[in-house]
Amino acid sequence: MRDWQSELDLEPHGEGGWFRRLYTSPHEVSTPHGPRPAATSIHYLLDERQPRGLLHRNRSDILHFLIDGGPLEYVTVDPAGALHRTLLSPDAERHLLVPGGHWKASRLTGGARHGLVAEVVTPGFDYADHEFATDAVLREFPELAQELREFVRR
Known part of the structure; x- marks a missing residue:
């Protein structure tokens, strides 16, 4: 298995x-919460050490x-x-859209040792928009x- 964490400097x-941010658009868009980059992207990895992403x-x-x-x-x-x-x-879906305002969590399943995804956020990610x-x-x-419950930080 490749060491994606080291290879991608996550x-x-x-x-x-x-994770590691890959791209931040130089173009801004107006939102009700202030200007945001038009898009951002990251690599995101779950592995045996960190097999779950919290609900957010x-x-x-x-x-x-x-x-x-995967899976x-x-x-x-x-x-x-x-x-x-x-x-x-x-062997199934290779992409997923999670609309803004939806809660999301993730986890390795089916005996997976790792899962590497690329995420594209539009308008671009800003910590003020995250919960x-x-x-x-x-x-x-x-x-x-x-x-x-398992996805909520205690």
């Missing part, structure tokens, strides 16, 4: 896993593209509280609490 990510949401849309490894399971919750599961795998889930999300969606 750093620990606050969500879990490893962004204001922007995020496209995920499986590059290597990775993405668990998303739309604003109405509907839970969706998507498997990114060489980690807390127990308040579990109270907001009590019917999903059992399934989401």
